[in-house]
Amino acid sequence: MSFRWGIMGAGNIASKFADAVRRLAGCEVIAVASRDGARAEEFARRNGIPHACVGYETLLTEYRPDAVYIATRTDSHAALTELCIRHGVPVLCEKAMFTGSAQARRVLSLAREKGVFCMEAMWSRFLPAVQEMKRRLDAGAIGDVLYAELAIGWQAPSGPGNRFFDPAAGGGAAYDLTVYGYELADYFLGRPDDAVQCSVLWGEGGVDVTENVTLTWSQRKPACMAALSASIVTVLDERAVLHGSQGVLHMPKPHMAEGFTLRRFDGTVEEWRDGETVNGFVYEAAEVMRCMGAGLLESPIVPHDLTIRCAEMFDAINSAKG
Numbered sequence: 001m002s003f004r005w006g007i008m009g010a011g012n013i014a015s016k017f018a019d020a021v022r023r024l025a026g027c028e029v030i031a032v033a034s035r036d037g038a039r040a041e042e043f044a045r046r047n048g049i050p051h052a053c054v055g056y057e058t059l060l061t062e063y064r065p066d067a068v069y070i071a072t073r074t075d076s077h078a079a080l081t082e083l084c085i086r087h088g089v090p091v092l093c094e095k096a097m098f099t100g101s102a103q104a105r106r107v108l109s110l111a112r113e114k115g116v117f118c119m120e121a122m123w124s125r126f127l128p129a130v131q132e133m134k135r136r137l138d139a140g141a142i143g144d145v146l147y148a149e150l151a152i153g154w155q156a157p158s159g160p161g162n163r164f165f166d167p168a169a170g171g172g173a174a175y176d177l178t179v180y181g182y183e184l185a186d187y188f189l190g191r192p193d194d195a196v197q198c199s200v201l202w203g204e205g206g207v208d209v210t211e212n213v214t215l216t217w218s219q220r221k222p223a224c225m226a227a228l229s230a231s232i233v234t235v236l237d238e239r240a241v242l243h244g245s246q247g248v249l250h251m252p253k254p255h256m257a258e259g260f261t262l263r264r265f266d267g268t269v270e271e272w273r274d275g276e277t278v279n280g281f282v283y284e285a286a287e288v289m290r291c292m293g294a295g296l297l298e299s300p301i302v303p304h305d306l307t308i309r310c311a312e313m314f315d316a317i318n319s320a321k322g
Contacts, residue, residue, distance in 0.1 A: 003027035003289050006065030006089075008056050008080055010034040010043035013094065014071035018047040020281035027289065033059035056080055060087040067288055069121070070094055073163055074170025078103045081118065085110050090117035092288050095183075096175040096314070097121075097307055104311040108304045117292050119284075119299045120307045122183050126283030128274045129257035130184070133240075133249055136272075137188055141262055142244030145189060148226035149243075150181040152255055153210075153236030164232050165205040172207035173230040174317045180255040181228035182310045183302075184240060185215055189224060192217050196313050200320040208317055209233045256280070 005021050007014050007029055014032070021029050031051035034040035040052035053059045059068070060083070070080050070093040077093050084091045085107070097120040098104035111118040124130055137145065153173075156164035163169035164176065186192060192215040203209040210231040217224040229236060240254035247264035251257050259273035284302075291299050298304045 004030045004063075004066045005285070006030060006059045006063060006068045007032045007049075007071060008034075008059065008068055009071035010036070010039045011071060014043065014069070015047060016279065017069050017071060017281050017285070018049065020279045020285050022048075023279055023282050024285060024289075027285070030065055031059050031063045056083060057087075060084065060089055065089060067092060067117070067292065069285075074099065074175045075168060077170075078107055082107050082110060085114055085116045085118065088114065088116055090288065090292060092119050092121050092284065094121045096170070096179045096310070098311045099170060099175065099314060100318070101308055101311040101315050104308045108308065112297060112304075115297065117288070117297050118304070119288060119291070119302050121284055122179075122302045122306075123280055123284045124180055124184055124255050124257065125187050125301050126287060127257050127280050128277060129251065129259050129272065130187070130254065132272055132274075133242075133251055133257075133260045134188055136262060137242060137249065141247065142242060142249055142264070143246030144222055145220075145224050145242050145244050146222060147224065147243040148185060148189065149229075149239065149241045150185055150226065150254060151229040151236045152177045152180055152238050152253075153229065153231035153234060154238075155235060156232040165203060165207055165209075167206045171205070172209070173211055173232045174208050174314050176232065177230035177255075178211060178213060178228055178313070178317070179310055181213070181230060182215070182313050183306060184254055185226045185228065186306060186309070188240070188242060189217055189220070189226065191309070192226070193219075194309075194312070196316045198313075198317050198320045200317055202321060203233070207232075208321075211317060213313065213317070 033053035037054035044052040067090040197214040201210040213228040251260035262270040
């Protein structure tokens with residue numbers, strides 16, 4: 001029997017997910033929902049989806065999917081996740097899943113109370129390049145990690161109605177970009193100290209446009225530090241660089257990683273490239289189905305605790321506004 005996905009949202013990222021589902025055996029997208037009926041109909045036609053719904057609850061009540069992928073704006077993620085949970089429908093929700101830790105704790109606590117699987121869609125953690133670099137790191141390829149840099153930045157489109165610079169729409173660098181830096185740093189190095197240090201520049205619209213976040217791992221022996229940089233107003237040298245006692249791992253564009261370079265201090269260099277991935281969304285979709293098949297309520301790769309701690313970083317960034 002086919003695994004039946006529903007999609008909430010009808011934008012570009014939802015199209016990528018629909019394509020990913022088509023590439024997986026034993027599953028299909030049965031319906032898409034949007035507040036705009038015409039947009040839902042067009043999305044369904046373009047992506048070969050049999051049903052289009054006006055309004056999100058209709059998807060849950062009329063078609064009862066096995067799981068829902070939420071691909072709407074950031075400001076609606078928490079409410080739609082809770083809606084799915086209350087209908088007993090498992091959730092894969094785009095990052096950032098929540099805009100603050102109180103929201104994250106409340107909704108994820110509800111998911112556990114109701115026994116409903118719930119996962120943030122941090123697709124980068126599943127990419128083969130990221131997983132291979134993690135394996136090299138854990139095998140001691142660069143010795144002890146002493147310092148890390150993770151930078152992601154690009155010039156987001158601006159203008160009236162654009163979500164990136166609209167605080168009411170969940171705009172800002174933190175929810176779109178710094179979320180990657182935190183959740184990848186945590187993946188490579190383990191849980192950092194709870195305290196984070198933030199320096200933030202605020203745009204005229206009231207959103208964080210550029211920021212630096214410092215994380216520390218004081219319990220690691222030796223201790224380690226990471227600098228996370230993000231911007232939506234300028235182009236950064238997008239990278240994850242892990243500096244060790246015996247070498248350096250360098251990954252371009254870590255949020256959509258395709259490979260990395262290992263440079264050891266003895267002069268040897270290794271290149272690793274992912275030559276197989278066509279649509280990286282397949283891995284997170286497969287993880288949801290795997291976890292549900294195993295009776296899990298959360299993924300060990302993107303656990304609830306990670307999502308909550310990342311939301312705590314958002315709290316720290318937002319409190320820097322004063």
